Amino acid sequence: MTTSPSEAPAEAPAEEDTTEAASPLADLANEIAGSIAGTAEVNFETAKVRVDPDRWVEALTAARDEHGLLFFSWLSAVDWRNEVAVGDKLTSEVEERYELLAAVSDLTEGRLVIYSTNLDRDKPTIASLTAVYPGANWHEREAAEMFGIDFLGHPQLEKLYLPEGFLGNPLRKSFPLLSREVKPWPGMVDVEGMPGQADEEEPAAEDAEA
Amino acid sequence: MTVTDQDLVRHLSEAAVSIELQTPEMTLNIGPQHPSTHGVLRLVAQVDGERTHNVQPVIGYMHRGYEKLAEVRNYAQITTLINRIDWVSGYANEVPFIVATEKLMQLEVPERAQYIRLILTEMARISSHLVFMASYPLELGAATPLFFALRDRERVLDLLESVTGGRFHPNFNRIGGVKPNAGAGSTQRKVSQDLPKTFLGETKAAMDKVLESADEIEDLVAGNEIILARTKGIGVIPSDVAASFGLSGPNLRASGVNFDLRKVSDYLPYSKFEFNVPVGENGDCWDRWYLRLLEIRESARIIQQAVDSIPSGPLQAKVPKIFKVPKGEVYVRAENPKGEMGYYIVSDGGLGPYRVKIRSASFSNISILPWLLEGAIIPDIIAVMGSLDFVLGDVDR
Amino acid sequence: MMEFLSNFWVQLVIKLLIAALIVPLVGMVIGFAEMKLSAKMQSRVGPYFAGGRWGWAQLIADGVKFFQKEDLVPAEADRPVYKFAPVLVLVSAVAILVPIPFGPAVVGRDLDLGVFYVLAISTLSTIGVLMAGWSSANKYSLIGGLRAAGQLIAYELPLILAVVGAVIMAGTMSLTGIVNAQATWFSEHGWSLGMPFVLVQFVGFAVFMIASLAELARIPFDMPIAESELVMGYITEYSGFRFLFFFLAEFANMFSLSAIAATLFLGGYWAPGLSERMLNILGPGILFAKIGILVFIMIWFRWTFPRFREDQLQTIAWKWLVPISLANILATGVIKVIA
Numbered sequence: 001m002t003t004s005p006s007e008a009p010a011e012a013p014a015e016e017d018t019t020e021a022a023s024p025l026a027d028l029a030n031e032i033a034g035s036i037a038g039t040a041e042v043n044f045e046t047a048k049v050r051v052d053p054d055r056w057v058e059a060l061t062a063a064r065d066e067h068g069l070l071f072f073s074w075l076s077a078v079d080w081r082n083e084v085a086v087g088d089k090l091t092s093e094v095e096e097r098y099e100l101l102a103a104v105s106d107l108t109e110g111r112l113v114i115y116s117t118n119l120d121r122d123k124p125t126i127a128s129l130t131a132v133y134p135g136a137n138w139h140e141r142e143a144a145e146m147f148g149i150d151f152l153g154h155p156q157l158e159k160l161y162l163p164e165g166f167l168g169n170p171l172r173k174s175f176p177l178l179s180r181e182v183k184p185w186p187g188m189v190d191v192e193g194m195p196g197q198a199d200e201e202e203p204a205a206e207d208a209e210a
Numbered sequence: 211m212t213v214t215d216q217d218l219v220r221h222l223s224e225a226a227v228s229i230e231l232q233t234p235e236m237t238l239n240i241g242p243q244h245p246s247t248h249g250v251l252r253l254v255a256q257v258d259g260e261r262t263h264n265v266q267p268v269i270g271y272m273h274r275g276y277e278k279l280a281e282v283r284n285y286a287q288i289t290t291l292i293n294r295i296d297w298v299s300g301y302a303n304e305v306p307f308i309v310a311t312e313k314l315m316q317l318e319v320p321e322r323a324q325y326i327r328l329i330l331t332e333m334a335r336i337s338s339h340l341v342f343m344a345s346y347p348l349e350l351g352a353a354t355p356l357f358f359a360l361r362d363r364e365r366v367l368d369l370l371e372s373v374t375g376g377r378f379h380p381n382f383n384r385i386g387g388v389k390p391n392a393g394a395g396s397t398q399r400k401v402s403q404d405l406p407k408t409f410l411g412e413t414k415a416a417m418d419k420v421l422e423s424a425d426e427i428e429d430l431v432a433g434n435e436i437i438l439a440r441t442k443g444i445g446v447i448p449s450d451v452a453a454s455f456g457l458s459g460p461n462l463r464a465s466g467v468n469f470d471l472r473k474v475s476d477y478l479p480y481s482k483f484e485f486n487v488p489v490g491e492n493g494d495c496w497d498r499w500y501l502r503l504l505e506i507r508e509s510a511r512i513i514q515q516a517v518d519s520i521p522s523g524p525l526q527a528k529v530p531k532i533f534k535v536p537k538g539e540v541y542v543r544a545e546n547p548k549g550e551m552g553y554y555i556v557s558d559g560g561l562g563p564y565r566v567k568i569r570s571a572s573f574s575n576i577s578i579l580p581w582l583l584e585g586a587i588i589p590d591i592i593a594v595m596g597s598l599d600f601v602l603g604d605v606d607r
Numbered sequence: 608m609m610e611f612l613s614n615f616w617v618q619l620v621i622k623l624l625i626a627a628l629i630v631p632l633v634g635m636v637i638g639f640a641e642m643k644l645s646a647k648m649q650s651r652v653g654p655y656f657a658g659g660r661w662g663w664a665q666l667i668a669d670g671v672k673f674f675q676k677e678d679l680v681p682a683e684a685d686r687p688v689y690k691f692a693p694v695l696v697l698v699s700a701v702a703i704l705v706p707i708p709f710g711p712a713v714v715g716r717d718l719d720l721g722v723f724y725v726l727a728i729s730t731l732s733t734i735g736v737l738m739a740g741w742s743s744a745n746k747y748s749l750i751g752g753l754r755a756a757g758q759l760i761a762y763e764l765p766l767i768l769a770v771v772g773a774v775i776m777a778g779t780m781s782l783t784g785i786v787n788a789q790a791t792w793f794s795e796h797g798w799s800l801g802m803p804f805v806l807v808q809f810v811g812f813a814v815f816m817i818a819s820l821a822e823l824a825r826i827p828f829d830m831p832i833a834e835s836e837l838v839m840g841y842i843t844e845y846s847g848f849r850f851l852f853f854f855l856a857e858f859a860n861m862f863s864l865s866a867i868a869a870t871l872f873l874g875g876y877w878a879p880g881l882s883e884r885m886l887n888i889l890g891p892g893i894l895f896a897k898i899g900i901l902v903f904i905m906i907w908f909r910w911t912f913p914r915f916r917e918d919q920l921q922t923i924a925w926k927w928l929v930p931i932s933l934a935n936i937l938a939t940g941v942i943k944v945i946a
Contacts, residue, residue: 044313044540064454071469072456073543074569078556087281088560091537101554101567103541107453107467110474114541114554135456138577146277161270161606170278180282238746245838260750260917351826351914357649436827436913588750589830589916 025111032059032067032113048114056100056117057127063104064132069113073103075129075139077119077147081173086180096121098147102129102136119149128154146171233258240591242271248345249602253579253591262591265583267576272606280566285311285385285535288566293379295570296604299338299547300378301330301370307553307566308383309477310542314535314557315385321479322523323387326405328478329413329516330370330382331544332509336420337366338547339502339509342599343427346499349596350440355431362423365416373409385533387526404525410517417510417517424506432500441495445582445594448493455581456574459549460501461598465493471545478544483515495597502599534561548572548604568607572600622715630701633862634855635666637902641858642666644903645910673854676847683744684844692742693845693852695735700859702728707866708783710876710890711883721782722774725867726767729822732860733759736824736831739853740841751840754917755824755831761921762821762828765928769815772932772939773804773871786875803874810935812872814928819864820905821924823857827912828920865901866894873897 026040029047033040036059038051051059063069078099082090098119105112119126128151129136140151141160148169151157159166168175238257242250250271255262276295280288288307295303305327312319344359367377374380374389382389431437447457449465462469470487472480488504490497537559543552549571556565575598583591639654642665646653658664680686703725705715718724736759740752774780777788785804792802805812821828832840842853869875874897876890886893915923 044538046539046541048539070450070453071458072454072574073550073552074456074554074567074574076554076567078565078567086278087562087564088558090558090564091560103552103554103569107469110469110471112541112543133454133456134451134581135454135574135577138573159270161273163270170275175278177278177282236746236749238750257746257750259753347913351829352912353645354649354910357651361650434912436915439919440913440916587917 024109025113028067028111029113032063035062035066046114047112048116050116050118053100053117053119053126056115057129057132059115060102060104060129060132063113063115067113068106068108069104069111071105071107072133072135073105073112075100075102075136075143077101077124077143077149077171079147079171079173084173085176086173098124098149100124100126100143100149104133124149125152126150127152130154145169148172238262240588242268248595248600249605251576251595251602251605253583253595255583255591257588260587260589261585262583262588263585265580265586265591267579269576269602269605272602274607276568276607277566280563282562284532284561285563288562289383290379290381292568293381294603295568295607296338296546296548296551296572296601297378298341298601299334300376301374301380301382302334302338302544302546303551304381304383305331306477306542306544306546306551307555308385309544310540310553310555311385311535313540313542314538314555315533316536317386317527317529319387319527320524321521323525323527324479325516325520326388326525327383328480329513329520330374330380331478332513332516333366333370335509335547336506336513337363337370338599339506340366342499342502343431343506346596346599347431347437349592350437352431352434352437355427358423358430359427362420365419369409369413369416372412373405384526384529386529387524390525410520414514414517417514420510421507424503424510428503432503438496440589440593441499441597443492444495444590445586445597446492446494447578447582451578451581452493455578457549457578458571458574459545459547460498460505461549461575463488464490464497464501466491471543471550475543475545477542480512482519483512485512495593498597498599532561534559535563543569546571548599548601549575570604570607572598572602572604573607576600576605626701626704626715629704630697630855630859631670634858635670637858637861638666638669638854639663640902641906641909644906648907648910670851673851674848678848679846681744681844685742685744688738688742689844690849692735692739693849693856695738696732696856697852697859699728699731699735700856700863702731703860703863704866706782707863707870708786708876708890709894710887711783712887713876713890714783717781717783719779719781722770722780722785722871725782726763726770729766729860729864730763732822732856733763736841739845740831743841743844745844747838748841748843751831751843755841757917758821758824758828758830758920758924761924762818762928765814765924765932766818766822768929768932768936769811769818770867770871771936772808772811775936775939775943776804776808782870782875785871786877789874790877801874801877801879803872805872808872808935808939810931811939812868814932814935815868815872816901816904817923818928819868820908821920822864823860823905825857825861825905826909826914829914830917830920861902861905862898865898865905868901869894869897873901 025045025047026042029040029042029049032038033049036049036051036055038049038059040047040049078101080094080097080099082093082096098121100117100119101114103112103114117126124147126149128140130140131153137155138160140154141157143149144151144157145159145162146169162170235256235258238255239252240255241252252268252271253265254268255265276291279291283291289304292303292307293300340359340363344356347355370380371377374382447461447465449467452462452465453467457465466489468487468489473487485508488501488508490501535557537557539554539556541552541554543550550569551571552569554567554569555563558564579595582594586594643653654662654665656662657668680689706718706721706724708714708717733755736755737752740748740755773785777785779785779788789803790801824831832842842850845853876886876894878893881889
């Protein structure tokens with residue numbers, strides 16, 4: 001995990017070199033990581049700081065108070081599983097866990113930092129952020145019902161999107177999509193060319209252009 | 211900083227009852243079927259006379275499960291889904307997702323395609339703000355601006371349709387650029403790969419008309435004393451509260467925060483154009499309305515500058531039909547008409563993503579409603595809700 | 608023939624027929640005018656297909672449509688009250704037209720207390736609105752009904768006070784007498800020149816027009832209905848012909864209140880230079896023209912302005928209109944005594 005400020009610019013405008021743009025972000029990420037005993041990485045102009053779950057609230061309080069990241073963007077989770085009910089399996093084995101993500105940003109230069117912490121895969125629990133950022137309220141409710149994460153100290157952890165009595169947590173990788181159970185989606189197979197177009201068909205290249 | 215401080219002056223209206231009659235409260239459901247809730251939003255309010263408290267929004271009537279659906283589709287197919295998140299500004303939803311995917315693939319998008327994306331995004335912004343211009347006075351009771359704003363919006367939608375084929379769900383972005391031959395199948399790829407010939411000229415003329423209509427709407431609505439009385443000082447959101455709730459876009463800027471993703475972020479070549487970012491002062495409903503009117507003008511000017519300086523070139527980088535996106539995680543956010551829209555993509559190197567998190571603007575915009583509507587009277591609820599300019603597709607995804 | 612027509616009973620039957628027909632007719636004409644005028648203001652066309660290119664049969668079609676709908680009464684509604692409310696509103700609209708003179712001899716019944724009677728009857732519709740709001744067993748109707756209670760009662764006062772100035776100037780409460788006073792204002796000086804009271808009672812006229820807009824619950828004072836907030840306010844649960852009653856009653860009330868305003872302030876059926884026999888024939892037309900102008904102004908306001916909030920509405924009534932009309936009465940009285 002290294003910082004990569006010198007990646008090739010995808011569509012950066014002429015006068016702004018990505019190296020310059022990534023550097024304040026990388027500095028900020030490193031500063032934050034240093035102060036909270038976490039690790040920082042900047043990939044594809046996205047800064048991610050990993051912290052321990054015990055220091056979650058502390059880290060985000062410091063983000064708001066010391067580092068000027070006043071804008072609460074979003075909070076969600078990623079369910080890292082090796083066996084999935086829907087979609088493709090992961091290509092390499094991962095440690096099964098929930099990765100909780102919270103993105104906060106400053107309001108002057110637009111430096112956005114994503115805080116990440118790993119939660120236990122069987123009983124994911126963490127302290128709530130509503131006291132630090134009130135906007136986390138609804139995001140945490142959504143994460144709770146979609147992933148089954150328990151947020152301690154949340155004032156109103158009820159269902160947000162799903163109707164009452166809904167069983168299960170939809171965004172978990174173990175939760176199936178009913179329509180995929182019935183039959184696989186034809187859209188997922190290789191696309192055929194239009195009729196009379198066989199010579200123009202691009203080879204179904206497996207690797208993306210780099 | 212705490213936001214439970216009820217002494218913040220949010221409302222100027224005081225329907226104070228001088229005789230304190232003890233009356234039981236009534237639970238009123240505003241919505242989900244209601245003329246003013248912009249879709250299927252339900253507010254459960256405890257009403258005492260006209261004054262309400264404990265207003266709880268109930269959402270999820272339009273939840274379509276996009277994040278789950280995205281896990282079984284490949285990247286090009288997801289674009290067809292995400293148009294429909296904020297259906298009023300259809301094109302703008304696709305842009306951050308495509309840019310995020312291109313970042314993961316480290317593709318260089320041709321300049322002409324970026325300019326076209328910018329023009330269409332700004333058109334989507336004008337379209338979305340004109341819908342707001344139409345519907346907000348209607349909620350306050352004035353029925354006439356609706357027709358003027360929607361009539362003028364037809365011009366923009368006609369342009370969008372002429373180049374993308376769709377008024378509301380363009381699905382015009384492709385990985386690496388925009389769709390090469392607008393409006394025809396790929397059998398004609400050798401013949402013409404570009405925009406319709408008249409598009410740029412018509413766009414410029416239409417933008418003049420849009421500027422005129424913005425002036426007309428300002429005359430009709432902005433000087434009206436009743437509208438000023440209904441919106442000034444109502445629904446004041448201080449800037450720190452706005453930022454901590456995650457309010458974005460015109461809602462945040464109306465509270466005095468000068469923050470526009472078009473200026474600080476480089477997902478599209480906005481730095482090549484001169485435009486102002488309107489910033490409000492008080493954070494009341496009037497500021498939010500007026501700001502969007504000013505943004506219409508700024509967008510029209512950006513489009514005129516872009517049309518003048520658009521470079522020639524290919525419309526799409528060379529990308530195979532079926533491709534795999536390399537492993538990585540990326541978050542790209544854009545200044546959508548409703549606010550900040552972003553996509554966090556976790557890719558495992560396959561045909562489709564492992565996880566897509568969609569950060570939609572209206573979701574955070576209306577999370578402030580319980581705080582904002584505490585103690586408001588019913589007409590003010592309608593005025594405040596309308597001024598936040600949300601769309602249920604954006605809230606519920 | 609003339610004896611037949613001057614038989615009391617024949618005249619009564621004719622008057623009853625006119626009263627029964629005038630509301631649907633007037634309602635349709637004004638409703639059609641509203642549809643077409645609002646369309647013109649909003650760059651639309653309006654009714655187009657019903658009855659040829661002008662769409663004049665639109666409201667006839669609407670009337671028939673309303674009558675053939677199912678008669679729904681909500682299960683929890685208070686049935687007798689629910690059914691009687693629209694009747695009350697419509698009856699008060701018709702009853703106002705009794706003393707209004709359409710010509711020197713063309714009047715339902717010339718009452719000595721014409722002004723008093725008219726203002727008293729127009730209050731009946733308030734009760735009808737409250738009944739509708741309460742009996743519908745619907746929270747939105749209840750809120751609309753309560754708003755109506757506050758608004759309609761608050762604006763009765765400026766309505767009444769505004770006409771007092773005209774009554775003082777004319778010296779009589781009879782509507783025919785007031786029109787005569789306007790027609791013959793300067794005749795004691797040897798000029799056969801009249802003066803519509805609006806020229807000096809412009810304050811009273813303005814207050815009366817504003818208060819009558821509020822009594823009609825039209826935009827900018829349509830909080831009781833408030834379509835974007837309360838779905839339809841107190842009318843929410845009404846459908847079919849009961850809704851038609853409310854719908855027609857609104858237009859009939861527009862007509863009636865404009866008729867009163869035209870009579871009190873604009874000179875009623877009188878136009879300068881016409882003899883009494885001519886006024887008997889042309890009078891109704893002249894009055895309709897004046898009513899038409901006022902109705903046009905009401906329609907114009909409706910499509911131009913948004914609506915006031917309830918507390919702003921009450922502020923206008925109590926803090927502005929009542930003091931202004933009281934000042935108007937004071938000034939009129941003083942000038943009448945002096946001059």
